[in-house]
Amino acid sequence: MASTAEAAAPAARRETERSVGVAAAVMVVFLIAAPFLLYPVFLEKALCFALFACAFNLLIGYVGLVSFGHALFFGWASYLAAYAAKSWGMPPELAILNGTATAAILGIVAGSLAIRRQGIYFAMITLALAQMMYLVALRVKLTGGEDGIQAVPRGHLFGVFDLSNEMTMYAAVLVIVLAALFLIYRIINSPFGEVLKAIRENEQRAISLGYKTDRYKLLAFVLSATLAGLAGSLKAIVFQLASLTDVHWTMSGEVILMTLVGGLGTIFGPVVGAFVIIAMENYLAPFGQWVLVIQGVIFVLCVSLFRRGIVGELANRLRVRL
Amino acid sequence: MFEIFGIPSQALFGQLLLGLINGSFYALLSLGLAVIFGMLNIINFTHGAQYMMGAFVAYMLLQYLGINYWAALLIVPVLVGALGIVIERVLLQQLRSLDPLYGLLLTFGLALIIEGLFRNYYGSSGQPYAVPDSLQGGRNLGFMFLPNYRAWVIAFSLVVCFATWFAIERTRLGSYLRAATENPTLVRAFGINVPRMVTLTYGFGVALAALAGVMAAPIYNVSPQMGSDLIIVVFAVVVIGGMGSIMGAILTGFALGIVEGLTKVFFPEASNTVIFAIMIVVLLVRPAGLFGRSL
Numbered sequence: 001m002a003s004t005a006e007a008a009a010p011a012a013r014r015e016t017e018r019s020v021g022v023a024a025a026v027m028v029v030f031l032i033a034a035p036f037l038l039y040p041v042f043l044e045k046a047l048c049f050a051l052f053a054c055a056f057n058l059l060i061g062y063v064g065l066v067s068f069g070h071a072l073f074f075g076w077a078s079y080l081a082a083y084a085a086k087s088w089g090m091p092p093e094l095a096i097l098n099g100t101a102t103a104a105i106l107g108i109v110a111g112s113l114a115i116r117r118q119g120i121y122f123a124m125i126t127l128a129l130a131q132m133m134y135l136v137a138l139r140v141k142l143t144g145g146e147d148g149i150q151a152v153p154r155g156h157l158f159g160v161f162d163l164s165n166e167m168t169m170y171a172a173v174l175v176i177v178l179a180a181l182f183l184i185y186r187i188i189n190s191p192f193g194e195v196l197k198a199i200r201e202n203e204q205r206a207i208s209l210g211y212k213t214d215r216y217k218l219l220a221f222v223l224s225a226t227l228a229g230l231a232g233s234l235k236a237i238v239f240q241l242a243s244l245t246d247v248h249w250t251m252s253g254e255v256i257l258m259t260l261v262g263g264l265g266t267i268f269g270p271v272v273g274a275f276v277i278i279a280m281e282n283y284l285a286p287f288g289q290w291v292l293v294i295q296g297v298i299f300v301l302c303v304s305l306f307r308r309g310i311v312g313e314l315a316n317r318l319r320v321r322l
Numbered sequence: 323m324f325e326i327f328g329i330p331s332q333a334l335f336g337q338l339l340l341g342l343i344n345g346s347f348y349a350l351l352s353l354g355l356a357v358i359f360g361m362l363n364i365i366n367f368t369h370g371a372q373y374m375m376g377a378f379v380a381y382m383l384l385q386y387l388g389i390n391y392w393a394a395l396l397i398v399p400v401l402v403g404a405l406g407i408v409i410e411r412v413l414l415q416q417l418r419s420l421d422p423l424y425g426l427l428l429t430f431g432l433a434l435i436i437e438g439l440f441r442n443y444y445g446s447s448g449q450p451y452a453v454p455d456s457l458q459g460g461r462n463l464g465f466m467f468l469p470n471y472r473a474w475v476i477a478f479s480l481v482v483c484f485a486t487w488f489a490i491e492r493t494r495l496g497s498y499l500r501a502a503t504e505n506p507t508l509v510r511a512f513g514i515n516v517p518r519m520v521t522l523t524y525g526f527g528v529a530l531a532a533l534a535g536v537m538a539a540p541i542y543n544v545s546p547q548m549g550s551d552l553i554i555v556v557f558a559v560v561v562i563g564g565m566g567s568i569m570g571a572i573l574t575g576f577a578l579g580i581v582e583g584l585t586k587v588f589f590p591e592a593s594n595t596v597i598f599a600i601m602i603v604v605l606l607v608r609p610a611g612l613f614g615r616s617l
Contacts, residue, residue, distance in 0.1 A: 060423075064421075064423075066423050066426065066427075068430075113602060113605050113606070116605050116606075116609040117561070117605070117609060117610075117611075119422065120359070120364070120365045120422060120426065121561055123365070123423075123426055124365065124557040124558070124560060124561050125561055125601070125605065127554055127557055128554060128555075128557050128558040128561065128598050128601055129598065129602075131554045131555075131558075131598065132595050132598035132599070135594050135595050135598075136595065139591070249550070249554065253430060253434065256427065256430075260427060289438055289441045289442045290438065290442065291438075292434050292435075292437060292438030292441065293434070293435050293438035293439055293442070294438075295431075295434050295438075296431045296432065296433070296434030296435030296436075296438060297431070297435060298431070299427060299428065299430060299431025299432075299434065300413065300428055300431040300432060300435070302427075302431075303417070303424050303427050303428040303431065304413060304416065304428070307420075307424070
């Protein structure tokens with residue numbers, strides 16, 4: 001977990017804000033330059049997963065809750081976004097909104113069930129709920145079963161921007177993801193975020209200070225689910241596809257891996273982790289099943305030797321918070 | 323043959339039997355999870371993969387070395403359990419002082435590795451494993467046909483479950499174990515080697531999973547994903563029962579298997595989600611689980 005000395009002195013706070021600002025600037029410059037150097041579709045995918053991982057990190061890194069079922073929100077949001085765009089002919093912004101709202105509702109239901117138990121049970125409950133909804137996705141007509149929803153139209157964003165142009169699509173994804181990441185940053189640093197960290201460090205004490213911790217946990221869970229849903233909806237529009245892969249438990253595992261590789265409880269870690277893992281999967285695609293083994297090995301190595309993750313390690317070396 | 327609620331008795335009891343079989347596996351696996359959780363304070367995510375390994379090692383022993391089912395029933399738990407001991411010594415032990423979440427992530431990674439390796443070599447289709455000769459066939463009970471092998475699985479898993487319960491709740495070794503679960507430091511001060519006990523407990527839990535795997539091999543096809551599908555259901559079983567009590571884990575496992583079997587008769591389309599639905603109801607009504615100490 002991240003260091004506990006949060007916002008001790010104003011000077012330290014300013015220091016942190018400066019380092020975060022510099023890192024954010026580097027990230028934005030890289031992301032603006034990137035489509036001229038790398039495949040835009042690869043970058044769009046990585047950005048969607050970066051948002052997904054950041055949404056997940058909001059829970060694991062700042063509230064200390066490990067959800068093993070985030071594929072539920074990511075996958076179902078992508079189904080509903082794809083369905084809205086294809087079958088109802090909604091424009092992309094409304095389709096994305098539709099998917100995101102679905103995730104929010106699922107987040108309220110799953111969250112209010114899962115926070116009834118703590119620690120290890122929380123992980124098992126979220127996993128079981130996600131598996132249940134995976135089995136539902138396998139059955140119901142809306143999702144298209146094994147085929148998924150294919151050939152989803154990208155459409156025109158706000159009726160103006162033609163998303164079938166790859167650069168326009170990239171710009172749209174970039175703006176939405178950066179806005180969401182900024183929102184997450186603001187949540188973490190708000191008074192609400194401070195209470196979340198207090199719950200992570202010592203829930204009993206937070207309760208004794210008069211905080212209704214269950215409400216805080218639920219709100220954090222719903223925010224996390226909603227943002228994961230936004231990521232899933234975006235992905236459905238970008239790839240014009242919503243499929244069972246996105247609701248399967250391996251997807252929940254993947255987002256945990258991204259966050260772990262980048263650094264649990266760091267601001268930029270999940271973004272870096274998502275890019276690393278997506279790039280790795282791209283290069284390893286020809287090796288098929290080995291991807292699973294390699295993911296597992298990375299899990300084991302990260303937990304055994306490299307618990308801070310890439311960004312956490314970097315921040316530790318530079319003695320800043322990132 | 324006769325009918326009950328308009329359902330032929332053969333179908334009803336057949337599904338009940340299948341439910342009891344599933345229930346035996348839920349009971350064996352959730353028992354292992356509970357034992358491991360008690361000592362190591364982690365949820366062993368690798369449990370499903372270790373169950374799958376049990377089935378696969380039995381299959382490989384038969385295929386490559388011609389070692390039969392009965393010998394496999396003894397050898398496989400020892401082999402897979404020994405591998406579990408290595409895992410505990412090399413990987414899990416260093417996480418003792420950390421947040422239990424790391425144990426969860428590590429065992430999840432191990433599950434991916436094991437499943438991935440088996441998928442590489444055996445693909446995702448299942449391999450058949452023949453029912454041992456001595457348990458071929460079955461008997462007609464009048465209201466249903468009872469295959470011998472299935473009767474054996476239910477009887478044997480009941481014996482294993484209750485033997486485990488007896489060993490933990492009624493023997494001296496078990497009392498050490500329970501004491502070490504409550505207060506490891508104090509038990510160590512009495513001169514008992516707690517770290518070794520932790521290692522052996524993990525090995526034992528893993529061996530139970532492998533034993534379940536061997537028993538499952540002739541019933542289900544031996545396939546690399548048989549573990550991950552099952553373990554998620556077992557997690558729901560554990561959430562329903564709570565991990566505080568050994569007997570609770572056994573009873574919940576069998577009961578849920580039966581409920582699942584009955585659902586298959588009356589609402590077939592809900593049969594694979596019914597356990598999750600029960601989990602939701604239990605969380606709403608009795609959040610600590612049926613047998614759980616409040617957590």
